[in-house]
Amino acid sequence: MIIAFLNQKGGVGKTTLAVHFASALSRMGKKVLLVDADPQGSSLDWSASRPDDPTFPVVGLPKPNLHKELPIIGINHDYVVIDGPPRVNELARSAIMASDIVIIPVQPSPYDVWAAKEIVDLLQEASTFKENIKSAFVINRKIVNTAIGRDVGEALAAYPLPVLKTSICQRVAFAESAAHGLTVLDTEPTGVASQEINALTREILEL
Numbered sequence: 001m002i003i004a005f006l007n008q009k010g011g012v013g014k015t016t017l018a019v020h021f022a023s024a025l026s027r028m029g030k031k032v033l034l035v036d037a038d039p040q041g042s043s044l045d046w047s048a049s050r051p052d053d054p055t056f057p058v059v060g061l062p063k064p065n066l067h068k069e070l071p072i073i074g075i076n077h078d079y080v081v082i083d084g085p086p087r088v089n090e091l092a093r094s095a096i097m098a099s100d101i102v103i104i105p106v107q108p109s110p111y112d113v114w115a116a117k118e119i120v121d122l123l124q125e126a127s128t129f130k131e132n133i134k135s136a137f138v139i140n141r142k143i144v145n146t147a148i149g150r151d152v153g154e155a156l157a158a159y160p161l162p163v164l165k166t167s168i169c170q171r172v173a174f175a176e177s178a179a180h181g182l183t184v185l186d187t188e189p190t191g192v193a194s195q196e197i198n199a200l201t202r203e204i205l206e207l
């Protein structure tokens with residue numbers, strides 16, 4: 001099963017959610033491979049600052065023929081998680097072609113809702129020859145106790161893709177844990193951030 005976190009818009013949380021999703025799967029005892037398809041190499045940077053005993057490998061593969069190589073590289077893994085690139089359509093297209101599920105992080109802002117058209121268009125283009133691909137939005141960096149998260153959920157309903165029930169809130173723990181090559185599952189395993197990640201992971205697997 002190959003799951004990609006994609007959005008050509010930068011800074012929406014592709015890397016944060018890909019790293020956390022991969023970590024959550026690994027903690028469930030699954031064999032996970034995290035593929036960094038972004039030339040910036042953020043997941044690779046994260047893995048380089050990880051403690052010495054990594055629970056799953058991270059490889060860099062920012063290439064437009066990702067979809068041809070992944071079936072070979074990903075063999076022997078239960079799940080391959082792709083951290084997608086911003087901007088470059090060629091790479092995003094290849095990641096879509098490689099994937100069974102595409103998760104699109106969006107921030108609760110109208111700019112993100114408008115910008116999501118690009119990835120929705122790419123997905124629709126791909127759907128003609130990838131009929132069974134599943135995709136969904138996830139709202140990331142929702143501000144606790146504000147209505148904008150709900151408003152964005154409603155605005156996203158104009159697109160033909162579902163919005164996941166689980167939202168991820170704006171929490172400093174996400175950035176803090178990343179600084180040490182960790183996730184919130186390591187730094188606060190019973191905290192609210194971890195609960196959100198576990199709920200998101202379950203919801204994605206149910207797709």
Ligand SMILES: Nc1ncnc2c1ncn2[C@@H]1O[C@H](COP(=O)(O)OP(=O)(O)OP(=O)(O)O)[C@@H](O)[C@H]1O
Nearest residue numbers: 010011012013014015016086141169170171174175
């Ligand atoms: N839920 C969150 N709460 C707090 N900070 C977050 C959250 N999600 C992401 N961030 C922070 O926002 C910034 C952008 O996130 P991230 O790098 O995951 O986005 P991205 O989509 O991968 O960006 P790029 O397009 O550059 O690859 C990072 O500094 C990250 O730590």
Ligand SMILES: [Mg+2]
Nearest residue numbers: 014015038042
């Ligand atoms: Mg990134």
